[in-house]
Amino acid sequence: MQEIEQQATEIDFKWPLGYSAGATKSGIKQNKLDLGWLVSEVPASAAGVYTTNQFQAAPTKLTKATISADQQLQAVILNSGNANSCTGKLGKQNALKEQNMIADKLNIAPDLVGVASTGIIGKQLPMAKIEQGIDALQLSDSIAVTEAVLTTDTHPKTIAVQLDLSGKQVTISGFCKGSGMIHPNMATMLGFVTTDASVDGDYLQQLLIDETNNTFNQITVDGDTSTNDMVVLMANGMAGNVEIDDSSSEKEKFALAIHQVLAYLAKQIAEDGEGASKLVEVNVKSAATELEAKQVAKEIVGSSLVKAMLFGEDANWGRIMDAIGKTDASLDVDHVNVWLNGIQLVKNSEPATFDLQPARDSLSEHEVVIDVDLHAGNSVGTAWGCDLTYKYVQINAAYE
Structure with missing residues (x-):
């Protein structure tokens, strides 16, 4: 096995400074965690990459538009069991409703909220269950959200690393789902990476594009590209390092750590391919x-x-x-x-x-x-x- 080049030290999974999360059983799936959220205390620089499938799902389109507007996010609401894809005008309205419900719950602007869904295509979200689930969501250092996003996966896929940037300890934590319908330019996979590093939003976007091409876009399980794929990267700056941008002397060090996280998650998806033995x-x-x-x-x-x-x-x-x-x-x-x-x-x-x-x-x-x-x-x-x-x-x- 070719070793992933490492710059950062791998640690037990935990959220970086300023992040918390939660998950609940909303009833979309029977007696399983199926709704979760990930929240930063402060607005974070944000980047995203998205499926190239022409039938891009409503939540994927909404998150792409939200991040593209200002390269910022503060929260993401996600669900499994229902993709909210090929659901027409009502599907778009439901994704917007989720975005606004989370914004109201956190008392933040709607354009700081991303939305992600995965599951069966062509069924409307059961909004009564979604609304009850959002009401029930709480924030803590729990990592249950890493289970709430799973579909046919056999286990959560997580990694956390730490490195020093300008004398400050920085943590990068990532989790994803993906097992079948995997052939990125993206695939039926959702990935979420958070860091407490301070990073310029435009640089973060280009870095995510580059490293996705070297990692997630180099995996395949079955040759099928989904309607809902998305990877979101958030950097809230709470570690207090000197901001990383395209002119930073430490940008390569940070980029290598991001590569380490994404490559590990990509390999985890390939290894957990539906029915795979190798x-x-x-x-x-x-x-x-x-x-x-x-x-x-x-x-x-x-x-x-x-x-x-x-x-x-x-x-x-x-x-x-x-x-x-x-x-x-x-x-x-x-x-x-x-x-x-x-x-x-x-x-x-x-x-x-x-x-x-x-x-x-x-x-x-x-x-x-x-x-x-x-x-x-x-x-x-x-x-x-x-x-x-x-x-x-x-x-x-x-x-x-």
Whole structure:
């Protein structure tokens, strides 16, 4: 497994200074946490990235417009069990109503409230339950909100790190949901990252875009892009550091910590893919460009044939070559090399001499690493995914 480059120290999950959260069972789902909120004591610089699906859901559109207006947020209300997607004019009105209810409850402006939903597409939000749930929401240092956002996930996905910025201890905490319908430019995933660092809003937005392209947009479970995907990053400045902006001497240090958080969460989503039994990492080197390296890595990890091959623990490297060749990336067709868990299967685009049984045996491990050398340049790229199992079909055939 390729190690995530680390700048910050990982700690037990906790909220950064000035943040609190809460969750409740509103009744959208049967006897499960399904409604939560995340709140900063003060308005925070905010950034967001959103699904590219043309049927972008009402809450996703609303949050995008809210953040884009002033690069600030103070609170986010989120629910699982209902996506409020493909719900027309009423769906938009309901998202606005949620935004205003939270604003009234906190006595803040509505344009400081983001809204996020995930779950079944095409059903109106049960607003009576939402309203009762919002009334019941309380704030504390609880992390129950990390469960309230889950759908087919098997567990919450969280990380917290700390680092020093201008002599002040800064905390960055992130959580997300995502298991199926994962093929970002975003996917059926919601991600929330909070920090007490002081960060310029415009710089924060560009940083989130850049790092999402290197992390969340390099995972795939099933090739489907959802209507509700969103990642929100908030920085409330309560750590008291000198503000980070594009000219800051510490911007790279902060960016590396954000990358660490997002990459960890992205891998957690890939590992928790619906029905998955293996986490798969593909590393491509010697590509002509970084974009092409990423493209090839994601094509391999997203191939249904490769995913089925890995589930069947079959070292059929021809499927990997097929996935590489499907792309329009520059490559030396006579000198491509492929390794599976460190065992070279392909040398100069021909079968390498290897022992088949050890290669098959290595596929019984939970983590599988495929390395590819394109012999076309100096760029590298990585993507993450999972295998394709019988259980994936079962989950999605019976999903309600």
